[in-house]
Amino acid sequence: MANKVTTREQAPLPKGVRQAAGGHPGDRVEAPAKAEGGVSVEHAERDVAAAYLRALEDVSRRKPIKDMTTEAIMAMTRGED
Secondary structure, three states, X not given: OOOOOOOOOOOOOOHHHXXXXXXXXXXXXXXXXXXXXXXXXXXXXXXXXXXXXXXXXXXXXXXOOOOOOHHHXXXXXXXXX
C-alpha cells in the first residue's frame, strides 16, 4: 500500500505496519535509513543509556574488514608478509 507524503513532509504508516512494529497511537517511532536502501520502522528508545549501550553493542559486532582475522590485520599494519 502506498501513501502520500503530506505538505508537512509526514508519511502515515498503514495499520498493518504499525501492528507489525507493535506501535499504538501516540507512540514515538524511528525510521533509520538502511545502507542497502529503504528504512525500517522501530520504536523510539525512551532510555537514552540503553540506546547508547545498544549502539555500542551493534558497533562491536560489525566487521569493518571482512574475511580477515585480527592477526592478519595486525600483520598488515606492521608491514609483515
